[in-house]
Amino acid sequence: MSINGEWHKSDFDLMADKNRQNSSNKHYRRLLKYSIITTTFVAIVPLIIMLVINYYQYRKAYLADIMYPISRQTSNISSSLESFINERRSALNLVIREKEYSELADKAELAVTFKNLKESFDGFVDISLINSDGDQAAYFGPYNLEGKNYKDQDWFHETCIKGSFVSDIFMGFRGMPHFVIAIYRENSNGSFYILRATIESDMLYHKILSQNQPVSSDAFILNQDQILQSPSKYHGNILEKSDIEVPPYSLQTEVIESQNNGTDIIIGYAYIKNTPFILIEITNPASIMSNWVSASNNLLGLVIVCIILMIIVIVWISRRMVSHVRHSDMKWMKMLSEISNTNKMASVGRLAAGVSHEINNPLAIISENAGMVLDIMSVTDEFQQKTKISKHLNSIIKAVDRCSNITHRLLGFAKRMDTKTEGIDILLLLKEVVGFDQSEAQNRNINIDITGGSDIMNIESDRGQLQQVFLNILNNALDAVKSGDTISVHIEQVGSKFIRVAVSDTGSGIPKADLERIFEPFYTTKKENGTGLGLSITYGIVIKLGGSMKVKSTQGEGTTFIVDLPIVNNQK
Amino acid sequence: MSKIKVLLVDDEEELVFTLSERLQFRGFDTDAALNSVDALRLASINDYDVAVIDLKLPLVTGQDLMKMIKHIQPDLKIIFMTGHCSDDQGRKGIGKGYFDCLIKPIKIDILFESIIAAVLSYPEKK
Numbered sequence: 001m002s003i004n005g006e007w008h009k010s011d012f013d014l015m016a017d018k019n020r021q022n023s024s025n026k027h028y029r030r031l032l033k034y035s036i037i038t039t040t041f042v043a044i045v046p047l048i049i050m051l052v053i054n055y056y057q058y059r060k061a062y063l064a065d066i067m068y069p070i071s072r073q074t075s076n077i078s079s080s081l082e083s084f085i086n087e088r089r090s091a092l093n094l095v096i097r098e099k100e101y102s103e104l105a106d107k108a109e110l111a112v113t114f115k116n117l118k119e120s121f122d123g124f125v126d127i128s129l130i131n132s133d134g135d136q137a138a139y140f141g142p143y144n145l146e147g148k149n150y151k152d153q154d155w156f157h158e159t160c161i162k163g164s165f166v167s168d169i170f171m172g173f174r175g176m177p178h179f180v181i182a183i184y185r186e187n188s189n190g191s192f193y194i195l196r197a198t199i200e201s202d203m204l205y206h207k208i209l210s211q212n213q214p215v216s217s218d219a220f221i222l223n224q225d226q227i228l229q230s231p232s233k234y235h236g237n238i239l240e241k242s243d244i245e246v247p248p249y250s251l252q253t254e255v256i257e258s259q260n261n262g263t264d265i266i267i268g269y270a271y272i273k274n275t276p277f278i279l280i281e282i283t284n285p286a287s288i289m290s291n292w293v294s295a296s297n298n299l300l301g302l303v304i305v306c307i308i309l310m311i312i313v314i315v316w317i318s319r320r321m322v323s324h325v326r327h328s329d330m331k332w333m334k335m336l337s338e339i340s341n342t343n344k345m346a347s348v349g350r351l352a353a354g355v356s357h358e359i360n361n362p363l364a365i366i367s368e369n370a371g372m373v374l375d376i377m378s379v380t381d382e383f384q385q386k387t388k389i390s391k392h393l394n395s396i397i398k399a400v401d402r403c404s405n406i407t408h409r410l411l412g413f414a415k416r417m418d419t420k421t422e423g424i425d426i427l428l429l430l431k432e433v434v435g436f437d438q439s440e441a442q443n444r445n446i447n448i449d450i451t452g453g454s455d456i457m458n459i460e461s462d463r464g465q466l467q468q469v470f471l472n473i474l475n476n477a478l479d480a481v482k483s484g485d486t487i488s489v490h491i492e493q494v495g496s497k498f499i500r501v502a503v504s505d506t507g508s509g510i511p512k513a514d515l516e517r518i519f520e521p522f523y524t525t526k527k528e529n530g531t532g533l534g535l536s537i538t539y540g541i542v543i544k545l546g547g548s549m550k551v552k553s554t555q556g557e558g559t560t561f562i563v564d565l566p567i568v569n570n571q572k
Numbered sequence: 573m574s575k576i577k578v579l580l581v582d583d584e585e586e587l588v589f590t591l592s593e594r595l596q597f598r599g600f601d602t603d604a605a606l607n608s609v610d611a612l613r614l615a616s617i618n619d620y621d622v623a624v625i626d627l628k629l630p631l632v633t634g635q636d637l638m639k640m641i642k643h644i645q646p647d648l649k650i651i652f653m654t655g656h657c658s659d660d661q662g663r664k665g666i667g668k669g670y671f672d673c674l675i676k677p678i679k680i681d682i683l684f685e686s687i688i689a690a691v692l693s694y695p696e697k698k
Contacts, residue, residue: 364584366677367679368586368587369590372594404675
């Protein structure tokens with residue numbers, strides 16, 4: 001609805017302007033959409049951010065909880081490994097410091113030494129003495145390796161440079177994994193020799209690597225070339241290349257997250273000092289994390305339920321809000337249009353008063369002069385064209401009458417209406433009004449029925465003005481019907497505050513286009529017979545009396561004017 | 573029986589003289605005034621039976637003129653002409669002391685009847 005629409009527009013449902021309504025519907029749909037989207041965004045985004053932050057922080061804390069025991073376990077094993085190797089290296093060191101080359105070169109003496117060693121420490125398999133030329137000077141052990149030369153071998157040089165050497169694991173003659181510890185000593189005369197012992201590594205695995213291992217984790221030893229130095233549960237056999245890459249060098253125990261065959265793993269590792277060995281402990285976090293995963297899944301589910309509930313509530317609230325806005329907009333529009341109606345009435349009134357008054361004088365002059373000519377002619381003898389002239393003069397006077405009729409009605413329209421309130425029996429009043437028209441109705445064989453209203457109490461209103469209202473409506477109805485038709489007047493109470501008078505005729509009805517403008521001043525369909533003021537004056541009076549007026553019409557079936565009047569008039 | 577004497581007051585020259593002439597046709601003795609000064613002058617010279625006065629005059633209103641004329645001729649019957657009031661309610665605003673109020677444009681027959689009625693309303697007259 002628009003402010004500059006027809007001033008009575010709000011009273012007519014049937015005049016709904018489809019286009020305008022569509023565009024306003026679109027406006028409210030857009031408002032609803034924006035409201036829902038904005039509210040949802042504002043409500044849900046922080047929730048999601050919180051959820052994500054929570055996910056990562058919680059995961060980090062959980063991982064830290066997991067990593068600490070792994071780190072400890074790895075440290076424990078690595079120090080056990082280190083001390084295992086150190087013990088044996090120290091023992092050999094002791095032997096090489098205690099005994100001269102000549103003593104060790106003696107095979108019997110070497111055998112005694114080996115026996116002593118073996119009694120103190122597990123794992124010694126054989127022992128050999130190598131001179132500075134790389135020749136094996138003496139050997140005690142299960143295999144006869146005497147006379148072998150090691151001069152070109154890497155470990156020989158490394159031992160010479162570093163003073164001691166621990167070899168990678170290799171398969172011995174009996175198919176058992178071994179490693180070698182070699183110790184270097186320099187004589188006072190500048191020559192040197194090396195004491196080399198082979199140590200079985202099998203017990204290393206059984207005693208050290210497998211201690212306190214949970215099923216889900218896997219501890220093994222790797223060398224720099226990614227070759228397994230011990231058997232592993234899930235990552236290959238001894239002396240095979242492992243699928244775990246060599247982790248970066250570090251002085252202490254480290255725990256890192258990594259990926260293996262598409263699954264997350266946690267690797268704890270430690271480089272064993274002065275050996276080629278890297279202790280690796282692999283834990284599959286999935287089993288440990290399962291608690292956490294199910295907890296976070298529960299949280300996610302809860303959040304999703306919350307979001308769905310939130311959206312439902314948001315949609316519901318937004319719809320209510322928009323419909324409320326729409327309702328108050330419509331009320332506001334209606335109010336505006338009523339205000340503009342009132343203004344329109346007032347300005348039309350002022351204009352009408354001014355114009356009528358100014359026009360009445362010239363009208364009087366025309367009328368008097370024409371009358372004067374007629375007067376003169378009435379006392380004059382017959383002359384040519386006398387009848388024709390008097391006929392034309394009479395039509396001038398008639399036209400003046402019509403004009404003055406209009407100006408008088410306009411003055412009625414403009415007149416300030418001081419409503420005086422009294423108790424009125426509406427049924428009686430309508431009977432009186434019908435009485436005015438009764439003779440005309442009887443002449444034309446038109447029946448006027450009054451129904452209802454016998455139980456309706458008196459209403460507070462202005463008698464004269466109500467008479468004017470119903471006389472006008474009734475006259476309109478009389479103009480619309482043919483001989484033999486019926487006009488029915490029905491009175492009923494509407495709610496607790498209003499009574500309704502409906503005047504229906506079975507006339508020709510009003511076309512829709514006219515219906516929209518029927519209450520506008522100067523709008524008439526009666527051509528020269530109407531001033532177009534009757535219904536607008538009627539409408540104005542009804543509004544003034546605190547009531548409302550509507551018209552319903554179907555072409556070919558008839559018209560009903562509905563006047564609602566307040567039982568108690570508050571518009572004083 | 574002497575003629576009924578009527579004083580017409582209206583600022584519309586064409587209207588007042590035509591009206592005057594038409595009333596003379598109908599056997600009245602009429603004088604016309606275009607303003608209240610002329611009207612008062614005429615009223616002080618002649619005895620009138622009826623004065624027909626436009627409510628809207630220059631300088632003074634019809635009501636004021638009525639009061640002034642009644643100082644000179646207290647028994648004079650006054651008929652107002654107006655372009656403004658259209659029914660009983662409108663007439664109430666004019667005040668008392670007048671005989672009739674007619675709405676412009678006035679039909680000559682109605683004016684005639686009103687003047688006759690005014691004259692007849694004198695208690696004892698010619």
